[in-house]
Amino acid sequence: MILCITHSQDFYNIDIFFEYLRSKNIPYFRLNSDRLNHLQKISICENSFELTDESGNTIHSDDIKGVWHRKAWRISAPEELDQDYERIFLNEYGSLRYNLMTALEHIPWINPYENEKKVDGNKIFQLKIAQRNNLTIPKTIFSNDEEKITTFFHQYCQGKAIAKLHGVTAKTMSGENMISTTVIEEESLEHLSDIAYCPMIFQPYIDKEYELRIVYVDGDFFTGKINNSENADWRVAREGYFWSAYELPEKSKPYFYDERNGALYRSYRYDQRKRWSLLFPGSQSAGRMGNAAERAGISHCTKNCRQSYQKNQFP
Numbered sequence: 466m467i468l469c470i471t472h473s474q475d476f477y478n479i480d481i482f483f484e485y486l487r488s489k490n491i492p493y494f495r496l497n498s499d500r501l502n503h504l505q506k507i508s509i510c511e512n513s514f515e516l517t518d519e520s521g522n523t524i525h526s527d528d529i530k531g532v533w534h535r536k537a538w539r540i541s542a543p544e545e546l547d548q549d550y551e552r553i554f555l556n557e558y559g560s561l562r563y564n565l566m567t568a569l570e571h572i573p574w575i576n577p578y579e580n581e582k583k584v585d586g587n588k589i590f591q592l593k594i595a596q597r598n599n600l601t602i603p604k605t606i607f608s609n610d611e612e613k614i615t616t617f618f619h620q621y622c623q624g625k626a627i628a629k630l631h632g633v634t635a636k637t638m639s640g641e642n643m644i645s646t647t648v649i650e651e652e653s654l655e656h657l658s659d660i661a662y663c664p665m666i667f668q669p670y671i672d673k674e675y676e677l678r679i680v681y682v683d684g685d686f687f688t689g690k691i692n693n694s695e696n697a698d699w700r701v702a703r704e705g706y707f708w709s710a711y712e713l714p715e716k717s718k719p720y721f722y723d724e725r726n727g728a729l730y731r732s733y734r735y736d737q738r739k740r741w742s743l744l745f746p747g748s749q750s751a752g753r754m755g756n757a758a759e760r761a762g763i764s765h766c767t768k769n770c771r772q773s774y775q776k777n778q779f780p
Contacts, residue, residue, distance in 0.1 A: 466492045466528045468569070472538035473497040479535060494524045498537040501562045502554075509564050516565070532574045534566075534581065588631055588666060603671065607631065609664035611657045617667060618654060625650055625670035630663075677711060688713045 467486060471479050479495070486493045496518070501507070504519040517523045540558050542551050566578050584591060592602045604621040608614050618626050626649040648670060676691040690711035 466494060466524070466530055468494050468496060468524070468529045468532045469535060470496045470498055470532065470537060470566075471535045472499045474538075475536065482533065494518075494522065494529075496524075498562065499539060499541050501565070502540050502558050503543060507561060507565065509561070509568060514565055514568055526568060529569060529572060531572055532569055532578075534574060534576060534578060537562075603668040605666060605668050607664060607666045609661050611660050614657060614660065614667055615654055618649065622649075622667075622669040626667050627670050628665045628667050631666055677713075679713060686713050 469479060469482065475497075483493060483495075496516070500519050506517040508515050513526045515523065515525050540555055540562065542554050546554055570578065584594075589605070589607060592605055595602050604617070606614060606617045608617075627646050628649050629646040649667070678689045678691065680687045680689075688711040689708050691708055
């Protein structure tokens, strides 16, 4: 039995993988992370757990032989719940979810849960890994100090920077209602006084030719190219951009994997500067395979992701 941790709105990626598992007669269980709440019945003991999902399907931890942790979304609270109790609701269900996931640490994961959590939740750590592997990284500051940010801007940004949140305010499949990466110029600095209420990441603006999304799957690389040279964030460009397949040079591949992270699957963002050097702004553990496969037409990306399960001895 393969446990597939995703969310209730997920499609495409998860459907491809389920189709593959069915073709191999491998049983699977879909766990919607956002509905790991009052909609499900969950009981965890010291050595096992049992869960019945919102559709009435039941799984016992003893039956699970491998985990695909595709994407976890914020737990949903019931609309009728008193707002004074919502914080307790989310905190305790978050603890329940964490205990459930860590109860499976002894079996194979893509990716190992604690390793993925450490990397995903730490952009500065990502940059350190990239630098350790001889990748070029932009100057970066993650701060709530208006004076430090202003000094950083004048010292490194040549009149133009970008600002972005470390996390996201909302997760959607469409990218709607998101707070995108923002361009900061000299006249924008006067509005930094509120930064104390929301620390942000600042980097020099990259005058780029295009962007790359590089997916690493257990030794193989799949790359999508986005012809976005005008926007700081391609997701806000509703038209005028397209994806295409891109062949990552062999000499570049060793730089993108650090075995000390213990990740079988990762995705990276890379910007191709107009002066022909690559710059590494950050990475993600999951979620980009669909972009690379569907939009860039890289059909073998999903095939090799399936094969990685077999290579790692999932049943």
